[in-house]
Every structure is written in C-alpha cells, then in structure tokens.
Amino acid sequence: MSAPLLVEEHDDRMVLRLNRPEVRNAIDRDMVDALHAACAALEAHPRVALVTGTGGTFAAGADIAQLRERRRDDALAGINSGLFDRVHRLPLPVIALVDGYALGGGAELAYACDFRIGTPATRFGNPEPGLGIIAAAGAAWRLKELVGEPLAAEVLLAGRVLDAQECLAARLLTEVVEPEDLEAAGHRLADRITAQAPLAVRLTKAVLHAPRDAHPLLDDVAQAVLFETQDKADRMDAFLARRARKEQR
Template sequence: MTNLIIEEGADRVVWRLNRPEARNAIDREMVAALHEACAAVEEEPRVVLLTGEGPAFAAGADIAQLRERNRDDALRGINSKIFDRIHRLPMPTIALLDGYALGGGAELAYACDFRIGTPRTRIGNPETGLGILAAAGAAWRLAELVGEPLAKEILLAGRVLNADEAQTVRLLNEVVEPADLIAAGHRLADRVTAQAPLATRLMKAVFHAPRDAHPLVDDVAQAVLFETEEKHARMTAFLERRQGRNR
C-alpha cells in the first residue's frame, strides 16, 4: 500500500497520504488503502493521526480519474463512503494539514474530529468550478462546522480559507509551524489517550448520535460505563487525591 504509509503505535496510528508528486490527490488506490487501514483500526481501536507526505495534505481527488467517472461511479459513492467510514471510526481522528486541503482533501479533513494546520494551510471546495459538486460530505458537514453563510461562500463561490481564517471559525483547532505539525498532533493524541478509552469511544458515539436518539443513547452508554472497573478506579483515585490536598 505505497499510497498510504502507516506507522503503528500502541494507542495511536499515523496514516500518511503518499502521493507527493500529485499533491496527495486521492485516487482509487488510496481509497482502497484507507479502507484497509480503517478495518485495522475498527478491529483494534486507536487514535488516528492523518497527514500528507510532501508540501500538501491532499489537493483533492485525482482529476484524471474523476474526469472519466460516470453516473454509476457517482452512485457508488467512492469517496463519500470512505470519508464516512473515517468519520465513524471508534476513537478520535486528527487531521494534520500542511499546504493544500482542497476538494476531496478538504472533505477528508472535515470527516475528522480535529484539524491542526500550519500557516501554509489552504482549505476549500472548488468543485463547482470543475462542473461538479462537493459530494463527499462537504455539502452537509461544512455547515455544521462553520455555519451556513460561510459554508455557502466556500461551496458556491469558491472561497478558499487561509490558516488564520480557518482557525478564527474553529475549522482548525490550532495552527503551528510546519516543523511542529506532527508533534502537535501527538500532543493532542496524548490528551485524548489520557482519558478512559471506553468512555472516549462511547462519548464520540453519543456525540454523533441522531438528535432523536437522545437522551436514551446517553443513558445506555452511561449505564455501561457505570459498571466498569476503570470508572471505579479513576473516581477512587480522584477522591484520594482530593483528600490528600485537604490534609
């Protein structure tokens, strides 16, 4: 799977999009590699850090392949299915964006739980300029992330946000220098993995549950956690620390 470099860790995994000669444009081979990578993380849940090799995160889908796709290809949802699968991974995902994150690259970033960029980050959806639309999540995820007025400006008028603009609207959680990008991702992953793993998994699932599933889904998830040894151990440790401070 040369289009995707995978670095395994005990509580996290780094995925590197690896088509630097094409600014990591997302082609069918990369989609297949991402599906295999998702299967491994679904089997053994870990935090995912997703980045790109070279001077771009992902400058979009592969236009040469996209030009030849037809109606049936669109209905297969080649990109939308893999981005939705990434969105639904059990543990949080962190997109690390240096350079361009455009089109399908932006939609891949939107599917992640967190996004960290650099001053070189440029993010947007120029699909309508190519005679198509952003059909792999941006049409509905982007409004949830940045609000309807700005989402329409990006999707309908081709606006591309720079790093400062994206951070101002919280599309980027943080902006760091390129040399610090991977380290910043690991710092955020450290904060995530310091939490109780099952609680984190269920919190993510409850967060993304449909509105009409609440509050039942919250109560059921909490019932599961109330019966775990980790809940008892963590609360006991908290109480002991507080008692120690009060002595």
C-alpha cells in the first residue's frame, strides 16, 4: 500500500503531496495522521510548506466511507478541524497548489493555507449539507473571511461550486497557471517568501492572524524582538549601502 502523503524535504521548504489518487485524494485517518507528522516536522524546523495532490486532483473531500461511521464523539474530537487549525498555525506560510477539485475537507485544507494557486481546472465547493452534515473543519467561518459572506453563503448553503476564474476574482486564488506550471509557480512564491528575513516572516504571520484586541501590543513586542536581531542590522546596512552606491552614480 502506498503512503497517503509523500513528503519532499528541502532546507527552506517542504512539499507535501496528498497521495490517494484512486479515491481523488480523499482525506482519511491515515492521511490525517501523516499530515500531523508533517506539521510536527515543520514546527520543529520552520519552513515554507507547499501542499498539492497527485493524479490531477487536490482533494475531493473527506473519506465518505469513514465519515459515514463517525458519531458524536468523533465530531467533538475535531479530527479534521484540529488538523487544519494546526496547518493554519504553522510558523511559516503554507501554499496550496490546487489542480482539479478541492471539495469538502479538501477545500477546508486549502482554506487553512496562507496562499492558494490554481489551474483552469480548479473547482472549490463545500457539499456537506447535501450529505446531511455541515462544513465543520473551518469552511463555515474561514471561507467568509476569505471571500465575504454573500459568496460564502452560496457555496455553503446552496452548493455552489466555484471555478478557477471565480476563485481568482474573489482572491481565493492568488494565481491561475497551467497544470504543468503549478509546482513551479508554487516554488516561485516560496522563493519570494524565503528571500525575506525568516523571523520577520514568522512574526508577521503571527501578527497577521492575531485577534484584533491583541493589537497594537503584539505588533510592538514583535518589532522589539526584530529590532535586536543581527539579520535586521545586516539587511538595513545592505540597503543603505545600495542606496549610497546609487547616489554616487
């Protein structure tokens, strides 16, 4: 049996490939466990993460056969919601590379990421009410924050499936590229992120996601930490040196 998640590690990034193509990468407990293990590695050694699917699909939801057997205590355990919250809270940005369908739990995984890049075949939807349940792993509130309440309501309450251009117009996708360029586009974005000061990116993500009443104190504390770093001094010295050279021309 093949691994439900393929992990490719680099010094500054990690590529996670959802790998159940025979069921369109449906998210089952084995994949949840594998994603938790990947999160633990990313927490121990912070890197940018890229999440993608195999077989031309991101993830067409949770595994319905397993979902059918879940009961009250399973819901209260937050099997998927806990994982996706952990993904959202990873120290450095997470980029979802979405080709084909991202439905149900697959969509919620993508919503938990910091960026989403798609292809012309990308489709986002949350069909949970049609199965007698709700989108309980983040979509019911995270999608509203991403695209606004009117559009989120159409997806969550009326079963609307968004195509790539609709997602791009709503800024749910930051870019739409051809399938063969999807991973390269993800790495280009990762290159832009990793060119920044790592601790500054990490603290900016924390401040960005903090509740309103945490500001401005959190901003000031984060800035105080960064003001004392050698990276800040080196980068500002380099900036001033470049400006001086330009002025001498």
